[in-house]
Amino acid sequence: MMKLRAILIMTVYGILVTLASLWMAKQSYSWFPPEASAEAKLLDDLFSLFTGLGTFIYLGVIGPFLYSLIFHRASKYDMSDGPPIEGNIWLEIVWTATPLILVLTLAFVSYRTYEKMAVRGPMELVHLHMPQMMQSAYAEPFDSKPQQEIQNALITAPIEQVDVIAKQWAWVFHYPKQDITSTELHLPVNRRVRFTLHSEDVLHGFYIPAFRLKQDVVPNHEINFELTPVKTGTYRLRDSMFSGTYFAANQADVVVQPLDEYQQWLADAASQSPTPAFNRAVFEYSKANDREGATKDKVAVRGWDTIPPASPPVVNYAP
Amino acid sequence: MTNISIEAPETVRGQPYPGAPDNWRRFFTFSTDHKVIGIQYIVTSFFFFLIGGTFSMIMRGELITPDADLVDRTVYNALFTMHGSVMLFLWTFPVLVGLGNYLVPLMIGARDMAFPRLNAVSFWMIPVVGVLMLSSFLVPGGPSQSGWWAYPPVSLQNPTGNLINGQVLWILAVAVSGVSSIMGGVNFVTTIFRMRAPGMTWFRTPAFVWSVLAAQLIQLYGLPALTGGAVMLLLDITIGTSFFAPERGGNPVLYQHFFWFYSHPAVYVMVLPAFGIFSEVLPVHARKPLFGYRVIAASSILITVVSGSVWVHHMFASATPSWMRILFMVTSMLVAIPSGIKVFGWVATIWGGKIRFTTPMLFALGGISNWLFAGITGIFLASVPIDIHVNNTYFVVGHFHYVLYGAIVMGIYAAIYHWFPKMTGRMYYEGLGKLHFALTYLGTALTFLPMHPAGLMGLPRRVASYDLEFAYWNVIASIGGFLLGLSTLPFILNMVSSWIRGEKVGNNPWRAYGLEWLTSSPPTVENFEELPIVVSGPYGYGRSRPLVGNIPNPGLTEFPESLTQQKS
Amino acid sequence: MTAERANPSGELRNAQEVEVNVRHHQEHDAAGNSKFGFIAFLLSESVIFLSFFAGYIVYKTTTPDWYPSGVTGLETREPFINTLVLVSSSFVIYVAERYLHDKKLWGFRLFLLVTMAMGSYFLFGQAMEWRSLPFGYQSGLFGGTFFLLTGFHGLHVLTGILLQTLMLGRSFMPGNYDNGFFGVEATSLFWHFVDVIWIVLYTLIYVWQ
Structure with a gap:
């Protein structure tokens, strides 16, 4: 009778946990910025899987944990000990093997997602001639849509090339074909884009949350980085690797637009002569060093010396 | 059977000793008693915990609004650098070394650590580290502003051009802390390997001792790599070598390998003793043996091995x-x-145990639940595609604060409450303890949980200003942060007042099973009247079997019923 | 305070096992602890060198212009002689230790002195080499790593010689070796360690060009 009740409780709890995990897995999509790239969709699917399994494990452990805390408490004058159970070999084998299988599965699924993203990244930095994992980048998918988008983008047009220059503290985007520069990143929708990342001084992080992608920018190394924007709109590019005083202000806008608008923008930009763009770091730095200015007391606590920001970038287009 | 005398301690005991156990002045001397050093470590590092916490609350004050308007950006950058450095090198490492120092010799039935003088030297380096670290606020240019990672090239940039600058002082502080930790590591490993009481085989050694051993082994193989990287960084800054300086042909990414080869395992150096504490506290307050003790003990060593290959x-x-x-x-x-x-x-x-919600038990349970959550987000972070999105965002900050505060600091609190009667002979106030737990648990969730969604939305870590969309989560986190600051007050009050006038309790108020509970509270200078001879494994709850053969063990060998009558 | 006393309590189920353990425990003397601790320390110390070696290998395999301009490689003949001197000094200090073992103090002092002389010769050779080099520690990654590795090792050789001097001085104190000679053992162990490191270092820097 007791055993039957235990089985019943466990079954009900198991069903509840499964439902909760499914709900959380669905819910996880809403925790992100918009899915503006094909890679973002791949990542969100993977994250949803992790969230579901994570919730399942969390509730699966915390349930018995709380049950025990509620029902297995000693009464005030009960000075006796619990049953002297020191272990159970089968139970221990099960809870060693289960996580092992689980994490190996998760690692495999992650690897597949990573392959499908085919973000390139820095293969040149360390010359150890290992097998090129990217060869099988277009392996059989289990959710083919985002990957299809990447492939379509690759088939329909050549890869769009953009050079990214990061410095303390500005982003400059150079379009080599038209030889124009901008402090705002414009990208055509549904085209594969290849960035070549340069840094002029320290490490920076090229990070567009809406694309779910990030790559550190290393001085003296050109790093190639690819992605496929699939949704028009304006997003934010943030420096993700701490780069000194004005690190937090080192941001830029990313505009993903239809092909015709994009080309129009390129043409407009090409017609403008380069001018110095507004730069937040330079602005704040000059204000902070303006000894006579009334802006001195803008912050409650004054700071220490800093590396001066690079002079404002001279670009064809600035927002 | 021949007469075998076990190590005559009289000769040592006869020496003039800086104070008996009831003399508070001994805490201010170069004492070589591991118990004095242990408490010195704990108290000193708690002082630095408060300093690091103050830094974090100023940061949370800055982050309660999107603009950088409370402190200048350089100050904010210095604050998060110092917060991380102080919390790791001056709080978490030393406080756990302190707990290990106090407990390991007692738990293995030794009279002291293997090298008592070396032990004292290790401790007295901690104030030196603190002075070096904090004095950087006074040099021109202020403290290091490159984060506790000190990644080059940012750490190589020296706006003042002075040779003595915040970054150099930071490296020196870390180097001294490293020397102290290596000496501590040698001491712990030697003590645990060679000074266990007769009869205490490996699988009779408490799980806490296993976890300290596992952690200190990591110190021995990992810390030198960080030292190597730090030496090269120091040479780059001071004499102009080019190891990590890209403008001179160096490779800044190599530093990251040196750094993380130690600094990831360093997380296990901190979390393993916390695991050990959970493993000690739970059986006592649930009155049941540690389930799968051998596997839990061995898994600590497994973590030591695996942690060397994950950086x-x-x-x-x-x-x-x-x-x-x-x-x-x-x-x-x-x-x-x-x-x-x-x-x-x-x-x-x-x-199925007999659980009592004492303060140490609450902290241990809270720590385990937080660890479960942090462990799961840890698996998220290990996945390459997910990490590419959340790396260097607040998701990571939330994750590791769940580990460091949610699990490790909770574990430390659990240990302090659990062994407080042993250290002082007095009992803490249960009510204040429970209040402390409630504030800490709530504060942890409020502060660090909102960091996860903020990170998923793409808020980079280490920013002094942020876009308006992140304000919501940041305000909650700031409120939680101030709550955490508040939560230390009942703890301090509890510790101070209980130490002075708490209720005197016997040697073993928890009716716990372990060598440290066999001696008096506080233990005498040489810990044991005679060295215990261990005849069975730890955690013998519900079995009423003796732990040692030569010391009477009331409360464990007798039937518990008799104890009930004594108490009531 | 004897194991004997523990027995009559009747609680020992495995008295024999415990007795073995007590015996074993007695052997855990202070000198044994020191030796164990010193070996642990040396193993830990070797990781610093390992990390430097790893750094050297990574730099050498990834840097396009490894040698500074005008440098084609390193002279190997004199460093080789230096290496021979240092490596053989390891055997000399071993002989010194044997003499001490047999309580022949003068033989010990003589051979310790020879070891110190050989170590000093090595340092002298290093200094000569440093002076004659056409590059400095600021000459790119090669210059930096070369001086880092040889300098850090040289520092260890110097430490070894200082330890030996200390041991030599202490050998004149009467009754110094009544409680064993852990100090000499540690010094000798340290010297062997410095030697082994040098062999790896020599292979990396001079042989692999």
């Missing part, structure tokens, strides 16, 4: 080739297995 998961976004990303994703995920074994073992330990 690149901190560098998935930093110019790391794909094969390395995938390889280290798999190794990092494998850490989930020994960690999982422990969590399942703890749940099975309390299952």
